[in-house]
Amino acid sequence: MVQINAVIDLTVTEAIAVITADSPPVNALGHAVREGLLAAVKQAVADPQVKGIVLGCKGRTFFAGADITEFGKPLKAPGLTEVIEAYEASPKPVVAAIFGTALGGGLEIALGCHFRVASADARVGLPEVKLGILPGAGGTQRLPRLIGPERAVAAIVAGAPMPAKAALADGIIDEIVAEPIAGAVAFVKRVLAEGLPLVKVRDREDKIATARENPAAFEAAAKAATKKFAGVEAPAACVESVRNSFTLPFDEGMEAERKLFMKLVVGDQSRAQRHIFFSEREAAKVPDMPAGVKPAVIKKAVVIGGGTMGGGIAMCFANAGVPVTIVETSEEFLAKGLERIKKTYAVSVERGALAQAAMDKRFALIAGTTDWNVIGDTDIVIEAVFEELGLKKEIFGKLDKLAKPGTLLASNTSTLDVDAIAQSTSRPGDVVGMHFFSPANVMKLLEIVRSKHSSMESIATAVAAGKLLGKIPVVVGNCDGFVGNRMLARRSTECERLLLEGATPQDVDAVVLKFGFPMGPYAMGDLAGLDVGWRIRQARGTVAPVTDALCEAGRFGQKTGRGYYIYENGSRVPVPDPEVLKLAEQKAEAAGVKRRNISEQEIFERMFYPMINEAARILEEGIAVRASDIDVVWAYGYGWPVWQGGPCFYADLVGAKAIVAALEHYAELTGDAGLKPAKLLKELAASGGKFGDIGVAQKAAA
Numbered sequence: 001m002v003q004i005n006a007v008i009d010l011t012v013t014e015a016i017a018v019i020t021a022d023s024p025p026v027n028a029l030g031h032a033v034r035e036g037l038l039a040a041v042k043q044a045v046a047d048p049q050v051k052g053i054v055l056g057c058k059g060r061t062f063f064a065g066a067d068i069t070e071f072g073k074p075l076k077a078p079g080l081t082e083v084i085e086a087y088e089a090s091p092k093p094v095v096a097a098i099f100g101t102a103l104g105g106g107l108e109i110a111l112g113c114h115f116r117v118a119s120a121d122a123r124v125g126l127p128e129v130k131l132g133i134l135p136g137a138g139g140t141q142r143l144p145r146l147i148g149p150e151r152a153v154a155a156i157v158a159g160a161p162m163p164a165k166a167a168l169a170d171g172i173i174d175e176i177v178a179e180p181i182a183g184a185v186a187f188v189k190r191v192l193a194e195g196l197p198l199v200k201v202r203d204r205e206d207k208i209a210t211a212r213e214n215p216a217a218f219e220a221a222a223k224a225a226t227k228k229f230a231g232v233e234a235p236a237a238c239v240e241s242v243r244n245s246f247t248l249p250f251d252e253g254m255e256a257e258r259k260l261f262m263k264l265v266v267g268d269q270s271r272a273q274r275h276i277f278f279s280e281r282e283a284a285k286v287p288d289m290p291a292g293v294k295p296a297v298i299k300k301a302v303v304i305g306g307g308t309m310g311g312g313i314a315m316c317f318a319n320a321g322v323p324v325t326i327v328e329t330s331e332e333f334l335a336k337g338l339e340r341i342k343k344t345y346a347v348s349v350e351r352g353a354l355a356q357a358a359m360d361k362r363f364a365l366i367a368g369t370t371d372w373n374v375i376g377d378t379d380i381v382i383e384a385v386f387e388e389l390g391l392k393k394e395i396f397g398k399l400d401k402l403a404k405p406g407t408l409l410a411s412n413t414s415t416l417d418v419d420a421i422a423q424s425t426s427r428p429g430d431v432v433g434m435h436f437f438s439p440a441n442v443m444k445l446l447e448i449v450r451s452k453h454s455s456m457e458s459i460a461t462a463v464a465a466g467k468l469l470g471k472i473p474v475v476v477g478n479c480d481g482f483v484g485n486r487m488l489a490r491r492s493t494e495c496e497r498l499l500l501e502g503a504t505p506q507d508v509d510a511v512v513l514k515f516g517f518p519m520g521p522y523a524m525g526d527l528a529g530l531d532v533g534w535r536i537r538q539a540r541g542t543v544a545p546v547t548d549a550l551c552e553a554g555r556f557g558q559k560t561g562r563g564y565y566i567y568e569n570g571s572r573v574p575v576p577d578p579e580v581l582k583l584a585e586q587k588a589e590a591a592g593v594k595r596r597n598i599s600e601q602e603i604f605e606r607m608f609y610p611m612i613n614e615a616a617r618i619l620e621e622g623i624a625v626r627a628s629d630i631d632v633v634w635a636y637g638y639g640w641p642v643w644q645g646g647p648c649f650y651a652d653l654v655g656a657k658a659i660v661a662a663l664e665h666y667a668e669l670t671g672d673a674g675l676k677p678a679k680l681l682k683e684l685a686a687s688g689g690k691f692g693d694i695g696v697a698q699k700a701a702a
């Protein structure tokens with residue numbers, strides 16, 4: 001074995017050279033890896049003893065792509081394209097030995113090899129679009145030559161990895177093997193023994209010939225793939241580059257791909273998406289977590305309340321293979337809850353997103369009861385009953401008596417005081433908030449609310465449970481509305497004011513949609529149900545004149561067919577309703593509010609700046625430890641477009657100075673002291689500082 005450099009070694013056995021990378025955690029194709037890979041293949045090609053070459057990795061995965069932390073910095077030679085060309089040009093057969101996740105540059109180098117074998121549980125893909133870029137080392141030129149431009153553009157714009165079995169069917173990999181390296185060695189020996197021709201993917205024309213003749217099918221596939229990405233740069237660039245694969249000669253297509261890559265990688269959208277990539281990984285790290293704190297193992301779960309959220313949370317456990325029991329007040333409510341779960345799974349089966357067998361397996365893991373004694377034999381309890389503090393305290397009092405020591409007791413409350421809930425037990429250290437987002441079986445975000453009593457073990461267990469359930473856990477402090485809902489409340493206040501002052505729901509929603517949100521605030525209110533907020537305002541004695549009047553008229557949104565919009569015959573399409581404007585005019589007159597035309601820019605600023613201002617207060621109070629945590633909350637819980645980076649990242653693009661000036665203007669205009677710029681925001685404005693400098697997460701978006 002020859003150690004080519006710190007991360008690459010070369011072993012020659014029976015005329016087969018095995019080139020192996022060992023660069024934890026994911027064998028990213030950083031400079032040292034590239035340099036070593038190039039030197040190794042040159043050595044293997046030059047060695048007369050060597051007849052065949054295998055490219056593989058040690059550790060948990062085959063190359064998971066380029067080293068994202070190198071982006072935005074001067075590129076050190078050799079570039080990945082040069083390395084791949086050296087493997088492709090080898091006169092000796094080269095076989096890639098894939099396992100784990102061959103992603104981005106990892107799949108691209110494998111496509112540069114003459115053959116690819118993979119373990120059955122491997123996944124391959126080109127997810128670059130999720131980082132606001134496109135495959136930049138030949139993926140948009142080689143993949144179409146293997147699977148055709150139509151399928152390639154769909155795969156590249158979606159950026160989703162595919163399982164080995166599907167990749168085999170597509171001809172991306174040549175064989176599924178039990179053990180990658182040994183399987184690849186056997187494969188290359190067979191190639192040599194049978195004298196199989198070394199076809200370079202770059203020379204394959206059969207899959208692109210049809211599109212060259214008639215690109216209609218490609219254009220249709222491209223249109224379908226990008227329809228949800230209006231205004232997003234990377235998907236459009238992916239389409240352009242894949243189109244080049246059948247309209248330009250290979251080398252010109254490669255050059256064009258390079259140019260598109262270099263343009264995107266320095267752009268704000270890619271910087272924003274890379275920021276979110278690293279921030280979601282940082283969010284799960286609790287800075288003051290002592291080393292050695294071990295999370296408890298979750299083998300069984302109980303959910304109290306089988307309603308909208310309880311049902312979704314139970315599905316999360318079942319989807320993760322954890323047996324879960326729902327506790328309800330009556331057999332009737334239990335049956336309703338289980339039926340809703342069954343229907344939700346059945347929809348996924350109908351859509352082909354879930355196999356019937358998988359549905360049956362998961363549903364079999366969900367039990368229901370009205371008997372609270374199940375509490376005594378579980379590792380975690382998540383309470384999801386009505387949003388009433390008294391009821392939750394009563395329930396945690398019961399849990400305290402029944403649960404075994406060390407059981408994690410969590411509340412899915414969206415607004416209530418977790419300290420108060422914890423204090424209703426004799427073990428407040430075992431209590432945390434685990435705030436899921438609706439629909440709980442879909443939304444990725446999980447706010448883990450740390451009460452002043454929560455122990456480090458409880459927080460560590462909640463974070464681990466979140467990861468087990470496939471969620472993105474963000475640990476936040478205990479306050480009214482935690483991080484997400486607290487900021488959302490600022491936007492809702494402005495929504496109500498703008499209606500009184502003369503804006504329409506469709507005006508405001510259009511501005512928010514244009515920014516990239518999947519839904520505007522009024523349409524979102526109608527989806528969630530206007531009665532949820534109404535009940536909370538009634539409990540708190542606060543008012544929203546227009547929305548309260550809508551609720552008093554039974555207009556709760558989609559569920560009643562009318563809210564801020566009309567929903568005809570059960571449709572989900574919001575139709576503007578002049579009645580709402582009339583109502584707003586009446587309420588404005590009653591409140592003495594002067595109505596006026598409100599510009600798009602003002603609507604924009606009042607939708608986003610008050611939230612950013614609240615984010616600054618949240619950081620001042622330590623409710624969030626990193627600005628990037630706030631960005632992750634909004635990206636994964638509230639639909640903030642990832643290519644806009646999140647409220648704090650976006651604020652840094654705009655600049656604190658401009659935001660402070662606008663807030664001071666609107667505080668004056670509305671008389672709302674809550675709009676006065678936060679201390680931290682004013683400091684950033686004065687110093688030219690950035691949210692990005694607060695906390696430890698922002699390591700690669702520079």
Ligand code: T1G
Nearest residue numbers: 025028064065066067068069103104105127135136137281
């Ligand atoms: N570069 C640098 N660091 C990376 C990395 C990468 N590509 N992938 C992961 N890490 C770090 C990550 O930050 C974390 O660090 C640790 O590895 C474990 O990751 C030319 C230009 C591979 C499926 O988009 O999807 O190739 O927090 O916690 O859940 O066309 O990581 O421990 O300090 O996510 O097991 C394309 C990105 C790059 C894949 C593993 N590749 N990675 O998931 O672990 S662009 C990607 C992932 C490209 C070419 C272009 C996942 C994973 P830390 P983790 P995981």
Ligand code: NAD
Nearest residue numbers: 305306307308309310328329333384385386387413414438
């Ligand atoms: P829901 O009304 O749909 O369900 C509540 C369920 O709790 C009902 O089925 C009810 O029968 C059951 N229940 C009430 N008292 C009980 C008791 N003593 N024992 C057992 N079961 C009992 O409400 P939901 O929307 O699922 O909300 C549940 C919790 O989740 C609330 O705290 C809410 O604030 C929070 N939450 C809701 C959302 C959302 O979008 N709906 C999002 C995040 C968090």
